[in-house]
Amino acid sequence: MPYCTGCRPRDKKCAFLKKKCDLLANRKVEYCYQCDDFPCQRLSHIDERYRRHYRMSMIENLEFIKENGIKKFLEKEEDKWKCPRCGGIISCHNGICFDCGLDELRNKKKLYRWED
Numbered sequence: 001m002p003y004c005t006g007c008r009p010r011d012k013k014c015a016f017l018k019k020k021c022d023l024l025a026n027r028k029v030e031y032c033y034q035c036d037d038f039p040c041q042r043l044s045h046i047d048e049r050y051r052r053h054y055r056m057s058m059i060e061n062l063e064f065i066k067e068n069g070i071k072k073f074l075e076k077e078e079d080k081w082k083c084p085r086c087g088g089i090i091s092c093h094n095g096i097c098f099d100c101g102l103d104e105l106r107n108k109k110k111l112y113r114w115e116d
Contacts (some may be wrong), residue, residue: 032058033066053113054092 020042023029032038039047047059064080065073081090088099095114096105108115 031062031065033062038062050092055095055114072112 023035029035032043043058047057051057059072081092081101083090083097086097086100088097090097
């Protein structure tokens with residue numbers, strides 16, 4: 001999944017959370033922060049991995065959405081992940097732009113890791 005557009009836009013069950021969470025799967029909650037168990041062990045586990053490898057936190061994102069709303073979150077994320085070279089979208093999984101960085105992606109040894 002080098003260019004995953006996310007679960008929500010595709011109306012798919014998240015491979016890590018939604019398919020194993022009754023509340024999300026059955027649309028009893030829209031966001032994990034609406035659960036009494038937030039952040040659950042599964043979310044905490046994936047959040048730790050994303051902090052370590054992909055420079056982002058799902059828990060921080062959800063807390064921001066809870067406090068500020070999805071519209072402000074999307075505006076913030078659009079700025080955060082905007083390519084400084086071409087204005088395209090940078091992947092959180094490897095820091096490479098979807099539009100102008102394909103050659104860079106082809107030459108990477110670890111496709112899904114940022115390089116420092």
